Amino acid sequence: MMGLPIHDPRQNQILAALPARDYARLVGELERVTLVPGTLLHAPGAPFEFAYFPTTAIVALILANDSGASAELAMTGKDGLVGIPLVLGGVSTRFAMTVQSGGEAWRLPAEVMCRERDRGGSLQRLSLCYAEALMTQMAHSIVCNRHHLVDRQLCRWLLSSLDLLPGNQVDVTQEVIAHMLGVRREAVTEAAGKLQAEGLIRYRRGHITVNDRAGLEARACECYRAVRAECDRLFEAQAASKCSSINCTLDTPRNSLMPRR
Amino acid sequence: MMGLPIHDPRQNQILAALPARDYARLVGELERVTLVPGTLLHAPGAPFEFAYFPTTAIVALILANDSGASAELAMTGKDGLVGIPLVLGGVSTRFAMTVQSGGEAWRLPAEVMCRERDRGGSLQRLSLCYAEALMTQMAHSIVCNRHHLVDRQLCRWLLSSLDLLPGNQVDVTQEVIAHMLGVRREAVTEAAGKLQAEGLIRYRRGHITVNDRAGLEARACECYRAVRAECDRLFEAQAASKCSSINCTLDTPRNSLMPRR
DNA sequence: CGGCTTATGTGCCCTGACGTACAGACCGCC
DNA sequence: GGCGGTCTGTACGTCAGGGCACATAAGCCG
Numbered sequence: 001m002m003g004l005p006i007h008d009p010r011q012n013q014i015l016a017a018l019p020a021r022d023y024a025r026l027v028g029e030l031e032r033v034t035l036v037p038g039t040l041l042h043a044p045g046a047p048f049e050f051a052y053f054p055t056t057a058i059v060a061l062i063l064a065n066d067s068g069a070s071a072e073l074a075m076t077g078k079d080g081l082v083g084i085p086l087v088l089g090g091v092s093t094r095f096a097m098t099v100q101s102g103g104e105a106w107r108l109p110a111e112v113m114c115r116e117r118d119r120g121g122s123l124q125r126l127s128l129c130y131a132e133a134l135m136t137q138m139a140h141s142i143v144c145n146r147h148h149l150v151d152r153q154l155c156r157w158l159l160s161s162l163d164l165l166p167g168n169q170v171d172v173t174q175e176v177i178a179h180m181l182g183v184r185r186e187a188v189t190e191a192a193g194k195l196q197a198e199g200l201i202r203y204r205r206g207h208i209t210v211n212d213r214a215g216l217e218a219r220a221c222e223c224y225r226a227v228r229a230e231c232d233r234l235f236e237a238q239a240a241s242k243c244s245s246i247n248c249t250l251d252t253p254r255n256s257l258m259p260r261r
Numbered sequence: 262m263m264g265l266p267i268h269d270p271r272q273n274q275i276l277a278a279l280p281a282r283d284y285a286r287l288v289g290e291l292e293r294v295t296l297v298p299g300t301l302l303h304a305p306g307a308p309f310e311f312a313y314f315p316t317t318a319i320v321a322l323i324l325a326n327d328s329g330a331s332a333e334l335a336m337t338g339k340d341g342l343v344g345i346p347l348v349l350g351g352v353s354t355r356f357a358m359t360v361q362s363g364g365e366a367w368r369l370p371a372e373v374m375c376r377e378r379d380r381g382g383s384l385q386r387l388s389l390c391y392a393e394a395l396m397t398q399m400a401h402s403i404v405c406n407r408h409h410l411v412d413r414q415l416c417r418w419l420l421s422s423l424d425l426l427p428g429n430q431v432d433v434t435q436e437v438i439a440h441m442l443g444v445r446r447e448a449v450t451e452a453a454g455k456l457q458a459e460g461l462i463r464y465r466r467g468h469i470t471v472n473d474r475a476g477l478e479a480r481a482c483e484c485y486r487a488v489r490a491e492c493d494r495l496f497e498a499q500a501a502s503k504c505s506s507i508n509c510t511l512d513t514p515r516n517s518l519m520p521r522r
Numbered sequence: 523c524g525g526c527t528t529a530t531g532t533g534c535c536c537t538g539a540c541g542t543a544c545a546g547a548c549c550g551c552c
Numbered sequence: 553g554g555c556g557g558t559c560t561g562t563a564c565g566t567c568a569g570g571g572c573a574c575a576t577a578a579g580c581c582g
Binding site: 264381434435447450451453454464466467 | 558559560561562
Binding site: 070093131136138183233238 | 325328334345350351379389390400401404408445483484487491498499
């Protein structure tokens with residue numbers, strides 16, 4: 001984040017990992033957009049118009065069924081892209097995508113994504129890699145939902161968000177978190193209360209500040225570390241297998257996603 | 262399955278959907294294997310040696326974390342293939358794959374899968390489509406785990422299995438089902454007891470016979486129908502787009518940035 | 523400043539699922 | 553045909569979380 005202009009598409013990990021030639025071909029078609037919290041980026045069943053590459057924003061993938069039951073499946077920030085179904089070949093998806101945390105993103109028209117997909121280049125390879133990262137997130141959510149207490153899940157959620165944000169603050173209401181975790185708002189109030197009592201976080205109406213990140217990690221269920229480790233592994237394996245095309249991203253920090261302060 | 266020989270690779274939906282030319286290229290490399298229930302097809306973290314295309318067998322994708330908590334993520338039978346990470350580019354995966362229901366499958370060496378992937382042909386396209394189906398299964402599991410009672414989840418699980426099996430009988434113990442659903446064995450006993458009392462199923466030590474499929478569907482949570490519908494849609498969309506490679510929707514409403522509610 | 527909206531805190535009862543312990547039943551096998 | 557292991561049934565107490573009903577407080581805006 002340091003040597004880059006304030007708003008550079010390469011703050012996004014996928015775009016940053018593109019070989020220079022591929023990036024050059026695409027950069028002219030990238031459009032910068034500001035994502036407002038709460039915005040519905042993609043309605044269930046609608047066709048995709050754009051693929052989004054967040055830099056400072058976070059987008060939540062949500063599934064809601066007909067009875068109104070819903071849960072967050074995964075979140076995407078600077079580590080990935082929104083619109084995986086475009087890459088997998090499905091025209092649309094029943095998943096909803098909403099802006100969980102406001103910020104900036106770059107977007108590419110769906111036609112361009114399809115073109116790149118059919119071309120079979122780096123963008124496709126990286127996108128498929130991220131698809132696997134998404135599956136990893138979802139898989140751990142299944143286990144986590146089933147076996148772990150709400151306060152631990154809250155830790156995991158906070159840490160995941162934090163990894164995609166610049167500071168140490170997450171700006172969401174407990175109501176929103178409850179919606180994401182698929183639990184009652186009161187359950188979040190209670191869990192957050194515990195964490196605050198333990199000095200790990202501090203919050204005021206719609207803003208949660210993380211005081212003790214290490215403590216939060218210790219308090220979180222192992223799912224957080226597991227997802228993190230697996231996604232790092234996937235991305236590194238991907239980067240390594242790129243060896244055929246010379247690695248030309250010399251000064252893009254590969255570990256820009258590791259705040260680890 | 263009627264006009265086919267007893268053991269034909271084309272009993273598998275993916276292989277069946279391949280254009281004749283592609284199928285002809287692959288058929289010589291397909292090896293038929295018998296999968297024994299309980300076998301660990303793929304250990305977490307191990308590299309893939311084969312991709313499996315079940316015909317009568319069912320393979321369960323399972324994630325277990327370090328603390329021993331685990332849950333089934335999805336099941337694959339004649340509708341798909343086992344080894345999606347090969348197609349997505351990951352070398353391995355933390356998911357375990359075990360044979361849930363014994364039967365036949367055809368397998369392809371990992372190198373061949375990779376070759377086909379890099380070639381970017383029909384097999385890749387179909388595999389990616391199935392990857393999306395897997396994500397759909399997983400997504401609904403997240404919501405379902407969170408919001409639905411065990412007996413309804415059991416209905417869903419039974420129906421999903423049944424869809425991949427030839428008869429109306431599922432050969433598993435309640436213990437195994439409990440492991441898949443991530444609940445206690447006693448919870449399954451109780452749920453199964455209810456279903457039997459309602460005349461929907463009948464079971465004896467390790468064998469469950471479905472008497473009233475329609476009743477079971479009515480009893481299941483909507484997740485079953487939702488997953489089913491979405492997977493059908495995905496596969497049909499894929500089949501349709503097989504002729505014209507580019508299938509982007511060109512003119513769509515531009516006001517995507519609508520605030521939620 | 524005062525009023526209103528929205529976010530958060532608290533309490534109550536209820537239920538579904540867990541942990542544990544054990545009893546009974548089935549089935550394959552010698 | 554009886555034995556033994558496995559699978560299934562039942563019965564506790566315990567508890568996290570859901571549903572509901574309010575109480576309080578924090579920020580916004582005129």
